[in-house]
Amino acid sequence: MKIIQTPVRFYPFIGGVEQYVYYISKQLAMYDNCEVKVICAKQPENTPTNQIYDNISIKRLKYYGKIANTNITPSLPRTLLSENFDIVHTHIPTPWSSDWSNIISRIKNKPLVVTYHNDIIGNGFANTIANIYNKTALKFLLNKADKIIITQDNYIKSKHLQNYKDKITTIPNGVDSSLFKPNNTKRQKNQIFFLSVLDKFHKYKGLDYLLEALVYVKKEIPTVKLVVGGKGKLLDFYKEKTHELKLEDNVEFKGFLSDSDVIENYANSELFILPSISSLQEGFGIVVLEALSCKTPVISTDIVGVADDVIKTNSGIIIPPKDTQALTNAIIKILTDDNLKHNMGENGRKLIQQKYEWSEIAKSIYELYEELL
Numbered sequence: 001m002k003i004i005q006t007p008v009r010f011y012p013f014i015g016g017v018e019q020y021v022y023y024i025s026k027q028l029a030m031y032d033n034c035e036v037k038v039i040c041a042k043q044p045e046n047t048p049t050n051q052i053y054d055n056i057s058i059k060r061l062k063y064y065g066k067i068a069n070t071n072i073t074p075s076l077p078r079t080l081l082s083e084n085f086d087i088v089h090t091h092i093p094t095p096w097s098s099d100w101s102n103i104i105s106r107i108k109n110k111p112l113v114v115t116y117h118n119d120i121i122g123n124g125f126a127n128t129i130a131n132i133y134n135k136t137a138l139k140f141l142l143n144k145a146d147k148i149i150i151t152q153d154n155y156i157k158s159k160h161l162q163n164y165k166d167k168i169t170t171i172p173n174g175v176d177s178s179l180f181k182p183n184n185t186k187r188q189k190n191q192i193f194f195l196s197v198l199d200k201f202h203k204y205k206g207l208d209y210l211l212e213a214l215v216y217v218k219k220e221i222p223t224v225k226l227v228v229g230g231k232g233k234l235l236d237f238y239k240e241k242t243h244e245l246k247l248e249d250n251v252e253f254k255g256f257l258s259d260s261d262v263i264e265n266y267a268n269s270e271l272f273i274l275p276s277i278s279s280l281q282e283g284f285g286i287v288v289l290e291a292l293s294c295k296t297p298v299i300s301t302d303i304v305g306v307a308d309d310v311i312k313t314n315s316g317i318i319i320p321p322k323d324t325q326a327l328t329n330a331i332i333k334i335l336t337d338d339n340l341k342h343n344m345g346e347n348g349r350k351l352i353q354q355k356y357e358w359s360e361i362a363k364s365i366y367e368l369y370e371e372l373l
Contacts, residue, residue, distance in 0.1 A: 001369065002035045003028060004085040006101045008071050008094035010040040010058060012047065014230070014256075015197060016286050017091050017117055020151075020173055022056075027362030029055035034366070039079055040097070041071035068126045069201050070094045080104040087369050089113040092141075093120040095133055102141045111372035113365075114141065115149040118281055119158055123200070134160055146372050149365070151284040152305035169368065172305060173284040174361035177352050179259075180293035182345075183267045190224045190335050193269035193296070195262065195287050198232035204282060206275030206301070206321070207238060213275075213327040215245050220332050225250055227265055229257040266294035270341055271334055277321040279303040289356050292316070292348030297341055299330045309355070315348035 007021045025036045035057070042049065042060035051058045061079060063071035077100050080088075085108075090101035092114060105112040120138065122130040138160060142148060148168045150156060161168060196205040210226070217224050228238070228251065235253065242251045257265065266272060272291035276282040285304035292298060292306075298316035300307060310316045317334065319326040334341060 001031075001033050001087070001373065002085045003037070003369065004080070004083060004088045004101075005036065005038045006076075006080075006088060006090045006097045007038065007040050008069075008091075008097045009043050010038045010060070011053065013043055016173075016284065017094070019286050020115070020117070020284075021091065022054075023174060023176060023358040024362045024365055025056045026054045027358050028366060031366060037083070037085070039076065039083075041073050043071060067096070067129065068122050070096050072096055076100050077104065081107070085110060086373060087111045087113065089115070089365075092116045092138070093118055095120065095137060098141055099137050102144050106144060111146040111369075112144065113147045113149065113368065113372070114145040115151070116142075116155060116158075116161065117151065117284070118155070119160060121281060147368055149368070154279075154303075154305075171361060171364045171368070172356060173286050173289060174356045174358035175286070175289040175293045175352055176358050177293045177349070180263055180266065180290045180352075182295040182349070183264070185264075185268055187270050188225070188268050189270070190221055191269045192224065192226045192271045192273055192331070192335075193229065193265045193291070194226060194273055195229040195257070195265075196274075198228075198230050198234045198238060200234060202232070203234070204276055204278035206277045208241070209275050209277065209322060209324055209327060210273055211238070211241055211245055211247065211251070213324050213331060214247055214250060216324075216328040217331045217335075218247070218250055221335055224331075224335065225252065227269065228253045229255075229262060229265060231255045262290070263294065266291050266296050269296055271331065272296045272298045273327075273331070274298070274300045274304065275319070275321070275327055276301050276303055279321075288316075289352060293352040293356075295345035295349045297334050297344035297348065299327065299334070306356075309351055310348075313347045313351045315344050315351055 005021050011022045028034045029036045037057040039059045041063040061073040061075050063073045088101050088105045090098040120130045142164050149171050151173050196202050301321045302318050307318045317330040
């Protein structure tokens, strides 16, 4: 089975969709009868054009600017036409790569699978473009797709998916618990970890609200420390906000983190927080799964895919979006109760191993592919 994955970007670029494609591709490549190739934009630009990584064949194409968060790769149609494949798996919310995957799969009469990570929206003029796209090309894509995967049941409520319920299936995101695991290092007292790309598009991750909550947490826990992983065009903006809030001694911006550094920060922190504010933009929240796998309690909002399971297993606290007071209270509650931290950590690790291993997620996707061939 020759599988083509067409995310707009791929490893080592860090993002939820990129992580999703990497881990399912890695697992599928372990199957004796599977060959996996990823075709994506060449970002970061210093990455090789052609590469084999974890048995995944990667072809990176030169891109010429972006529309919203989508790299424009003019050679993508020709590249896809030249490929010999059995199935193509593309991803929303990134037009261009998904649209051309649709067109070429029709030309070659091959099955098309779409993972619908979240709705396509934008700010200002980008939102106008998004609305036009959603009424035209997105409808064409979803109509022609053979199967549509959503990563959480709530996505079925999207107005864009209402006419396609008969070909939608829910397969959640996952995590590799053999990589994301606690280490033997003692956790840093009162340390919180936050991880995201720091740009305008990812403001929905809620770092602004976390910084504002930290002002109040500091009054109760003066030694609280927030470690922020990730870089982007808003890094200086967040540093300035930290200065304005007089949190310089309580916040550390670490910039880009390697995979091993990310795991180390999960495992060394007492708490991980993802206070996402937009259900239209937030995908599943893979970072929450990664933290749970490292036995790190989490605080997140009720729009992330794993929210219900966090509540059911008592592996963290789920709050409403944009609620600074609830976020403040949750942080203080967890950081000041050692027994609670321990129990939440154990519960989180157990949840991951029982329900969210990438090997099981990839198996479900493989079985879906087989149904279409």
